[in-house]
Amino acid sequence: MSSIPNPKLYETTRCIAEWFFSSFYDYSQSGKGNVPSAGPVIFAANHVSFYDPPAIGACLPRQINYFARDTLFKGAFGKALLQIGTIPVARENAEVKSLKAIFKTLKNNGAVAIYPEGTRSPDGQLAEPKPGAGMIACKSQATVIPTRIFGTYEVFGRSHKIPKIGGPIHIAYGRPMTPIEIDPGKSHPERYLEASRRIMARIAALQPPAQSAL
Numbered sequence: 001m002s003s004i005p006n007p008k009l010y011e012t013t014r015c016i017a018e019w020f021f022s023s024f025y026d027y028s029q030s031g032k033g034n035v036p037s038a039g040p041v042i043f044a045a046n047h048v049s050f051y052d053p054p055a056i057g058a059c060l061p062r063q064i065n066y067f068a069r070d071t072l073f074k075g076a077f078g079k080a081l082l083q084i085g086t087i088p089v090a091r092e093n094a095e096v097k098s099l100k101a102i103f104k105t106l107k108n109n110g111a112v113a114i115y116p117e118g119t120r121s122p123d124g125q126l127a128e129p130k131p132g133a134g135m136i137a138c139k140s141q142a143t144v145i146p147t148r149i150f151g152t153y154e155v156f157g158r159s160h161k162i163p164k165i166g167g168p169i170h171i172a173y174g175r176p177m178t179p180i181e182i183d184p185g186k187s188h189p190e191r192y193l194e195a196s197r198r199i200m201a202r203i204a205a206l207q208p209p210a211q212s213a214l
Contacts, residue, residue, distance in 0.1 A: 005082070005083060005084070005085045006083040006084070007063060009080070009083050009084055010063050010083075010084040010085060011063075013054075013084050014054075014057060014058055014060075014063075017054040017055075017057075017058040018058040018059055020054075020058075021054075021055060021058055021169060024165050024166065025151070025155065025165075025166065025167055025168065025169045026167065026168040026169065027055075027058075027059075027169050027170075028168070028169070028170050028171075028208075028209075029059050029170065029171045029172070029173065030170070030171075030172050030173070030208065030209055031172055031173035031174060031175075031206075032059065032060070032173055034145060034173045034174060034175055034176055035060060035062075035145055035173055036143060036145075036176065037061070037062060038062075038109060039109050039142075039143060040106040040107070040109050040110065040111070040140060040141075040142035040143065041062075041110075041111040041112075041142060041143050041144075041145060042106070042111070042112055042113075042114060042133075042136065042137055042140070042142050042143070042144045042145070043056055043057075043064060043111065043112070043113040043114070043145050043147045043173075044114055044115075044116055044133055044137070044144050044145070044146055044147060044199045044200075044203065045113060045114075045115055045146075045147035045148065045149055045203065046115070046117065046121070046126055046147075046148055046149055046203055047115035047117055047118075047119065047120050047121060047149075048120060048121045048124050048149060048152055048153035048157060048158075049120065049149070049152035049153055049155070049156045049157055049158075050120075050156055050163075051152040051155070051156045051163070051169070052115075052120075052149050052152055053066040053068075053113060055149060055152055055169060055171055056113050056147060056149065056171060057113065059171070062111055063085060063110070063111065064085075064111045064112065064113050065085040065086065065087055065102075065105050065110055065111065065112045065113070066085070066086050066087070066112075066113050067086070067087050067088075067089045067098075067112075067113070067114070068081060068086050068087075068088060068089070069088070069089060069090075070088040070089060070090055072088075073088045085105075085110075087101045087102060087105070087112075099136075102114075102136060102140075103136075103139070103140055106136075106140040106142045107140075113147075114132075114133050114136060115133070116129035116130065116132075116133035116134075116196045116199055116200050116203070117129055117130065117200075118130040118132065120158050121153065121158070122158050122159075124153035124154070124157060126200065126203070126204055128200075129193070129196035129197060129199070129200040130193075130196060131190075131192035131193040131195075131196055132192075132196070133195075133196045133199060134182070134191070134192035134193060134194065134195025134196035134197075134198075134199065135192040135195070137177075137179070137182050137183070137195055137196075137199065138179070138182065138183045138191065138192060138195050141179045142179075143176045143177070143178065144176065144177040144182060144199055145173055145174060145176055145177075146173075146174035146175075146177060146199060146202035146203045146205075146206060147171065147172065147173055147174065147203065147206075148171075148172045148174070148203050148204075148206035148207075149169075149170075149171055150168070150169065150170040150171075150172070150208050151167060151168045151169035151170055152169055154167055155167050155169070170208040170209075172206040172207065172208055174202055174203070174205070174206050175202075177198075177199065177202060181198065182195045182198055182199060183195055184198075
């Protein structure tokens, strides 16, 4: 399945998402100044809710390519996902085509959002990361922005059939991580897992503003 990305559709979708979160939740951010305006960027975030992808990018001016399981790419909805730059990924195993799409995006100075934990948290707590995020970071040499999402689990966690309206949602963007900070080197016995752990440690260190009720 292929489709040409439509920047105008992405921007329209982003504006709708920003309106939605700002209208129905106490939506706030910190550290937006840490986000580069250009160049290859990986937003590495915790994952607790279906809300996470749009919540990460709704307040940012640059386009972010997200991932979604390949079973969602059907009909008009699937076409729309492709047009806003969403990358299909196999549910159990990231396919070669998906990884190629990720690296192509980063090579073209794009931005992607990935989740080191690999799946949504069942309880809202941070989990042990998988090596995939570390591998992408090491091989792409892209700047990584540790990103922590607060509040989305409480309003639309894994056990929720429908979202709860109201409540605080905060997105914290951390200091950029360089490839040198992330990559332990080719001689490390668990190179990519260690890289993911370093990224996850920086995510865990992020906190919302002290005055937040989160």
